[in-house]
Amino acid sequence: MKRKIIAVALNLLLFPFGYYYLKQPRRFFLMALVSLFLVSLLRGGLMLSHLLLGGIGAAATFFLTVFALYALIMLDTMIVGGRPASDNRFFRLPHALWVVPLVFILKAAGGYPFDLFTEKNVASAHNIVSSSMEPTLFGGDYIYVRRIMNEDQKARGKLVVWQHVEENGPERKWLKRIIGIPGDTVVLREKNTENGSVLNVFVNGQSILDEKTSHAVVRRVDEPFTLYQEGSGEKKYWIQEGAEDAGQFVANTFVLGPDQYFLMGDNRDDSKDSRYLGPVSADRITHEYMFHYFSIDWQDDLRHKRKIDSAHLQDSQGQGSATTTGLAKWKRMKIRWDRIGIVVD
Structure with a gap:
């Protein structure tokens, strides 16, 4: 035996x-x-x-x-x-x-x-290493994505992977949400609400923010934030707004060309996206999110003050930038059982 x-x-x-x-x-x-x-x-x-x-x-x-x-x-x-x-x-x-x-x-x-x-060209496993997509995706989430085969998969509200080449740096894979598609006009305006200031996004003149569904959440005493629902039609999702100013955008109005997309992270105060980098060309959007297959809470603070994320996605072989290393990190790990096998919007 x-x-x-x-x-x-x-x-x-x-x-x-x-x-x-x-x-x-x-x-x-x-x-x-x-x-x-x-x-x-x-x-x-x-x-x-x-x-x-x-x-x-x-x-x-x-x-x-x-x-x-x-x-x-x-x-x-x-x-x-x-x-x-x-x-x-x-x-x-x-x-x-x-x-x-x-x-x-x-x-x-x-x-x-x-x-x-x-x-x-088919499908691949990745893990999330930043907070730019909270409250939808968390640092420590392990996900599968699949290759985008046609432009119909690049619809508003979809979670997609795109390849970003930093100046004098390596090519990185980031996961963001599609806000605008080719031909759209995207306008960004700050709006005051009962829970504080929120970025109000207009697509073709229509606001995608639903203030009625907002509610304040305190994850940490020194960093309270508010959840708001966004989307149009049947596609609804939650975004996160904190007390910090999101910074200066490259523009407040974006008119998208025939092969351009406007991408944003759901954590509006901690995401490097089209607001800062401009529209993303269609050929750089390669994969779409499928499902979670595992999730670990490293119990780290991934939200660095005024340090917007630069390496959101990491492949299954560990290529990318991790936030914390060493034995101390493994001692703090906690499996998020309720996120294994889920599909998020």
Whole structure:
């Protein structure tokens, strides 16, 4: 039984080396081949389910598929673990000192390029590393996004990923909300309400702010803020306004060209977006939000006073700017169970 448990643990953590431990060469090499394209196949299934079933369907597909895969791996490992080790000389396993590096080299040479292709053109996992989309998305949220295939996906109110190239800096992926589409005129005006000043956004002469649904929230005594509902038609979402001034915009009126979009963060006091950078060209908007698959509250203060976010999205491999590092951060972590598997507007 101990042999089976060790093999299961190895397959869950370092698939498919549990089969190597069991001295089952044919199963080991077959599963090593499958593992090269497993992530890419999962991404393809997620994109297809999102097209057919929407965000909830994609989330259900993700969790059911992952659960089924782990269950099958554990069951198969337990069954194979009950068999005697292979004594076939033709299928004899090579020594671990070079077979382990060999598998990772094959993964890098064969599977990794395919993974990169599907990550860019199908679907990919990211985590949020700033507060610019609160109260919709929080720092520590882990999400899946999918490639935008046509312009119809770039509708007002959609959460999209766009690529921003900083001056003399790297290209970064940011997630914001579409406020204006090609041909729109977007006007920004400050408005005084009973809860303080709020940025009133007009699209083609119509305000998208709904003051009637506002309510004040105090997350921290020194940083109270107010939630307001925005949107037009059936697409409604919440934005967040604090006591701080959002700063000087590049303009207060934006007339969008035939391939330009106006993007903003839901946290209006802590988001670098089209108000400061201008409209975003269509070719830079690449992916749309699908669903949350995990969420961690690092219990950090991501809202730096007058330091507007500069790295909102981080890919699943950790490429990007993290706000805090070290063992102390892990000690403070808390899983947000109520945000796992959700789909936000």
